[in-house]
Amino acid sequence: MLHIVNKSPYERNTLESxxxxxxxxxxxxxxxxxxxxxVRGGDFxxxxxxxxxxxxxxxxxxxxxxxxLKDRVLPGVRLVDYGGFVDLAAENKxxxxxx
Amino acid sequence: MTDFExxxxxxxxxxxxxxxxxxxxxxYALEGLEVVLISAAFDQDVCIAFMDDGVFQLVKGQETQTVxxxxxxxxxxxLEGYDIEKLYVExxxxxxxxxxxxxxxxxxxVMDSAELGALMAEQDVVISF
Amino acid sequence: MKFGxxxxxxxxxxxxxxxxxxxxxxxxxxxxxxxxxFFYHDGVNNATKLTxxxxxxxxxxxxxxxxxxxxxxxxxxxxxAALRRGIREENLAKGFRISGLGQLVESGMQAxxxxxxxx
Numbered sequence: 274m275l276h277i278v279n280k281s282p283y284e285r286n287t288l289e290s291x292x293x294x295x296x297x298x299x300x301x302x303x304x305x306x307x308x309x310x311x312v313r314g315g316d317f318x319x320x321x322x323x324x325x326x327x328x329x330x331x332x333x334x335x336x337x338x339x340x341x342l343k344d345r346v347l348p349g350v351r352l353v354d355y356g357g358f359v360d361l362a363a364e365n366k367x368x369x370x371x372x
Numbered sequence: 373m374t375d376f377e378x379x380x381x382x383x384x385x386x387x388x389x390x391x392x393x394x395x396x397x398x399x400y401a402l403e404g405l406e407v408v409l410i411s412a413a414f415d416q417d418v419c420i421a422f423m424d425d426g427v428f429q430l431v432k433g434q435e436t437q438t439v440x441x442x443x444x445x446x447x448x449x450x451l452e453g454y455d456i457e458k459l460y461v462e463x464x465x466x467x468x469x470x471x472x473x474x475x476x477x478x479x480x481x482v483m484d485s486a487e488l489g490a491l492m493a494e495q496d497v498v499i500s501f
Numbered sequence: 502m503k504f505g506x507x508x509x510x511x512x513x514x515x516x517x518x519x520x521x522x523x524x525x526x527x528x529x530x531x532x533x534x535x536x537x538x539f540f541y542h543d544g545v546n547n548a549t550k551l552t553x554x555x556x557x558x559x560x561x562x563x564x565x566x567x568x569x570x571x572x573x574x575x576x577x578x579x580x581x582a583a584l585r586r587g588i589r590e591e592n593l594a595k596g597f598r599i600s601g602l603g604q605l606v607e608s609g610m611q612a613x614x615x616x617x618x619x620x
Contacts, residue, residue, distance in 0.1 A: 274492070274493045277616075279516075279517075279520070279618075279619075286424060287392075290392065290423065290424055293464070293485045293489075294423075294462075294485050294486075294488055294489035294492060295489060296486075296489050296490060296493055299493070304520060305516045305520060306516075335523070354527075355523045355524055355526065355527035356527045356530070356531060358524055358527065359524065359527045359528045359531055359533065360531075362504070362524075362528075362614050362616060363502050363533065363613075363614065366496070366614065367388075367492070367493070367495045367496060367497060367498045367614075368498065368614055368615075368616055369390065369492060369498040369500060370500055370616065370617040370618065370619065371392075371500060372392070372400075372500045372501065372509065372617065372619040372620060382610055382611065385609065385610055387606075387609060399542060400542065403541065403542055403581075403582060406581065406602060407541075407602055407605060407606070410601070410602040410603055410605075410606055411606045413603065413606075414603070414606045414607070414610065416606070416609075416610065496609075497609040497610075497615050499507070499605075499609070499615070499617055500617060500619075
């Protein structure tokens with residue numbers, strides 16, 4: 274299953290809720306403001322690091338780039354463009370957007 | 373409003389509506405409930421999950437006269453009449469907010485995060501409000 | 502693969518409509534089909550032809566109209582959500598149509614995947 278998160282974990286609990294429910298082997302895609310979670314050295318990076326043991330974490334490069342964060346991503350986070358986003362959505366079912 | 377076409381050739385899908393927001397502060401809870409009600413007309417396999425602040429939607433004793441908004445909480449009691457009987461509430465979300473099952477206005481199935489996560493993964497369509 | 506999209510926020514305030522649009526472009530480029538885009542909540546504001554952004558900004562409404570026309574995408578605005586927010590036939594942009602919430606459920610039934618973009 275694919276989980277999509279679009280809110281910064283520093284502002285909302287969306288990513289925490291997602292990680293609480295997401296099962297082993299799930300995929301989590303960070304888009305829009307949620308890409309801030311993937312910034313290395315950030316408070317949330319440790320949580321994301323722990324989650325990576327169980328599931329694949331992806332971040333949308335155009336959203337990282339727009340925010341000047343493209344080169345600050347925690348190692349282990351997989352980077353995708355919109356095409357990669359489409360592939361993730363096509364290959365995984367169901368898709369839940371954590372709004 | 374609804375197109376009552378023949379969907380006989382399409383097998384029913386499993387729909388989960390995920391409610392994560394408190395009522396009245398934003399419109400998501402109310403308009404989300406409107407989607408749930410419409411979905412009943414399509415004979416799909418529908419369930420509703422309440423987690424995070426979404427659990428506040430089910431709290432008994434909502435009185436909205438003084439905020440001048442419509443109290444839509446009685447509609448949750450009517451869902452049974454629409455054959456929507458699978459209401460799941462995340463235990464952790466209730467506990468964190470000082471609530472228990474006795475505070476809720478309809479019978480629900482309380483489950484922990486792992487159970488709810490497993491159920492979510494089994495769906496065909498998940499729509500979050 | 503057939504995708505259905507749902508957009509729950511208005512243009513410009515939230516990125517939802519932009520993200521959905523970029524997703525749609527990428528999906529079409531890969532040969533997928535976008536069978537319907539359903540506009541709900543404040544998302545109905547993506548459908549007003551009265552929208553006039555500054556010249557150096559993207560025109561989110563016209564962009565959907567054009568994508569819809571070019572690729573035969575059904576752009577559906579929820580009637581109840583639209584009427585609440587003053588969106589009606591008179592101010593509806595090209596290519597959009599107003600219909601019921603049943604169209605969203607139908608999209609969930611007919612599409613291989615339904616993706617939601619919102620706040």
